[in-house]
Amino acid sequence: xxxxxxxxxxDGHLYLAPLLGNFLLESVACLxxxxxxxxxxxxxxxxxxxxxxxxxELARALHGLSGLPLSSRLLSRPVPGQEQAHLGAxxxxxxxxxxxxxxxxxxxxxxxxxxxxxxTGSTMNxxxxxxxxxxAARVDAVFAARTPLNTAAETSDMPSHAG
Numbered sequence: 001x002x003x004x005x006x007x008x009x010x011d012g013h014l015y016l017a018p019l020l021g022n023f024l025l026e027s028v029a030c031l032x033x034x035x036x037x038x039x040x041x042x043x044x045x046x047x048x049x050x051x052x053x054x055x056x057e058l059a060r061a062l063h064g065l066s067g068l069p070l071s072s073r074l075l076s077r078p079v080p081g082q083e084q085a086h087l088g089a090x091x092x093x094x095x096x097x098x099x100x101x102x103x104x105x106x107x108x109x110x111x112x113x114x115x116x117x118x119x120t121g122s123t124m125n126x127x128x129x130x131x132x133x134x135x136a137a138r139v140d141a142v143f144a145a146r147t148p149l150n151t152a153a154e155t156s157d158m159p160s161h162a163g
Contacts, residue, residue: 005145009054009116020144021061024114028062031140032110036069037062040115040127041100043080058144059114074106074134075113075127100127102134110138118143 007013008020039059047053056072063070079099113127118141128139 001145005116008057012052014052014057017057017061018065020058020116021065024058024062024142024144025065028112028140028142031112031142032138034068034112034138034140035109036071036074037066037112037114037142038071038075038131040113040123041072041075041077043077043099045080055115058116062112062114062142068112071105074103074109074111075131076101076103100130102130102136104134106131107135108137110140111136112140112142114142116143117145117147119147 004016004020008016037059039053039055039057041056042050042053059070062068077099078101111131113124113131115124115127118124121141124141124143128141131139
């Protein structure tokens, strides 16, 4: 799985999205159906550099397999941040805090937020917090893989986001 995700995320092997989308579809069977699926957005500058948003590609695959609506307007990332890959848990939290903004269209919606990998939960927590602050009724985190926790200090800060 690690090799597959690295090829997908960093090498542009987007043909892997349907395979990963099938894994996601199986893993979300226990969650209440959402009103909409959204991907963790990238800042425009980051998107220009990479050329694609792997989270959006996963969300698009999940949308195609499930028939659930997909929106790229409900959540945005107007504030750029550093690459998270080499940051510790504390720096990850501060790096993404206030990075996301929710559209007023999120009000009352149940949302699945999709990302490729969850490490500390900082990005998901910031995205979910923005959606909840924007009035979303419920936000569930959906991700293809979870990195192992190396120390107790790096425990996930992803609380339950049901409202």
